[in-house]
Amino acid sequence: MNLVTSIKMAIRNILGNKMRSFLTMLGIIIGVSSVIALLAIGQGSSKSVSDSVNSLGTNLITVTITNTDTHFTMDNLNQVSQATGVKSVAPVLSGRSTLRNGSTSSQVSVTGTTSGYQSIRNLTVKEGRFVSALDEKFRQKVVVLGSDLATTLFENQSPINKTVLIDGERYTVVGVLNSKGGSMGQSSDDAAFLPFSTAQRLMKTTYLTQFYAQAENQNSVNWAMAGISRVMSQTYSDSDDYSVVNQQDVMDAMSSVTGTMTMLLAGIAGISLIVGGIGIMNIMLVSVTERTREIGIRKAIGARRRDIMLQFLLEAAVLSMLGGLCGVGIGIAASELYASIVGGTVVYSISVMASAFLFSAVVGIVFGVFPAYKASKLNPIEALRTE
């Protein structure tokens, strides 16, 4: 029997019972569209995270000190900077303060650091300069603004050499950074940077809880991390008191989380596809019973068992593939809706769409086999006798 004719016949049978066909396909539609939408959103967010992690540079090492009983000072930091493989270090003293220019004010993260921070964090200056060693030495009340913060406080005017109030004290703006985008909740665009010594006074603290280090190159990252750990262990006996993390570790952790998420989502979607397949099987069984007489007629006319089998199998397959196609469409529409409402990035992958669609087709065929087999086994004499 001609395949094209059989497919046309299957489509006609499906269209002949629109409501029922639609309800049967619904399981597959929901399954496929949820796979596509969830993965598009998931991959989109993991891409934006990994982009921002990458923008920090891969030879960046972050050291966080969790033990606050033993204070970590600039002297300790100088020792770290001597460790093998370490190119430079920059302390991070962070807090939140209110910056005010006239009547506009903004509460932002304020980071006290040294001049090395700029190259370690890959920051570029749009206007003016970054904090310098001289500022640091003389505890200058100067501030460098992130690009968004500069716009908030000064609108279109150049803030260079103007002053802002930080917690009531006057600081001179010496530079504005280029926009860099967010990185894991910490955007340099909406932050202010002070000389480390000035920040110590502002935040009334003398010790460090975090600093950045830069390895000489990408290959020496592990070496540098070992060196840093060795220096740290001279101050802290317990290795739980501090953590030394490089960007690759962060990326790996992130991708293992997204990998697990993806597996979970695919699993849930797979289950709903299988449930959809059971729906198809159910309807096909009903259809076989309803069309017993038709099967009898076809057999009397000369249809072989495999002709009948093919007819019902094709119907199940077409039904599920139609559902799969609708699912792909609805999945894309849902992702676009999400992107436009929430504003997140969505990433489509052809392979996900193709495999979701193929899986729906396979589900249809697998769950169509039993009803089709049942139809093909019908005895034509009895089938013809059915009313």
Add this chain to the structure above:
Amino acid sequence: MTEAMITMSKIEKTYQSGDNVVHALNKIDLTIEAGAFVSIVGPSGSGKSTLMNMIGCLDKPDSGQYMLGGSHIDKLKDRELAEIRNHKIGFIFQNFNLLGKLTAAENVELPLLYRGVKTKERHARALECLSMVGLAERARHQPNQLSGGQQQRVAIARALAGEPQILLADEPTGALDSKTSEEIMNLLIKLNQNGRTIILITHDLNVARKAKRTVSIRDGKLQEGEHI
């Protein structure tokens, strides 16, 4: 002497009905020549339907031999039987048995579809058969848009489409009024005159008498002539 189209010898078929064994067909011997017009008459429960299913290759005998146009039907597998039905037999049923979702032409095309005939050729052949029964202009109608007589004529066109050696009509006028019955019978007579072998199964003697030869079946046994 014309060649034998159908040769049945000592065909037996039994059914288990509760505790009783029913001999639906009891050592039937039947020979039908090519070009014959035979009616098989019998009351209900006589084994008539079983015989028809047997001739139509829908059923296989428990024992005995059945030759149809040179093939040993009793020795064939299901798949081969389907092919025999497709190529050698044209069924005409009491209640037409057209597929309601297909048009008249598509119904007529069905036997060719299972033979793998190309679309164009199928369309042409379907129209040809429909015009043979005088329904060419109704090709695109669905069965429920046609009268009973017209539906039966579509069914006859379908039976003719595959150029079978035998037309097997099971009570073809059973669901029709006397005037349309007459038309259908005349159509069958005409087809027989054009050389087709026709086997007619009926309980209606008036219909049976239109055939050239009548055999009777009662309690699974066959007799020449009318014996009701």
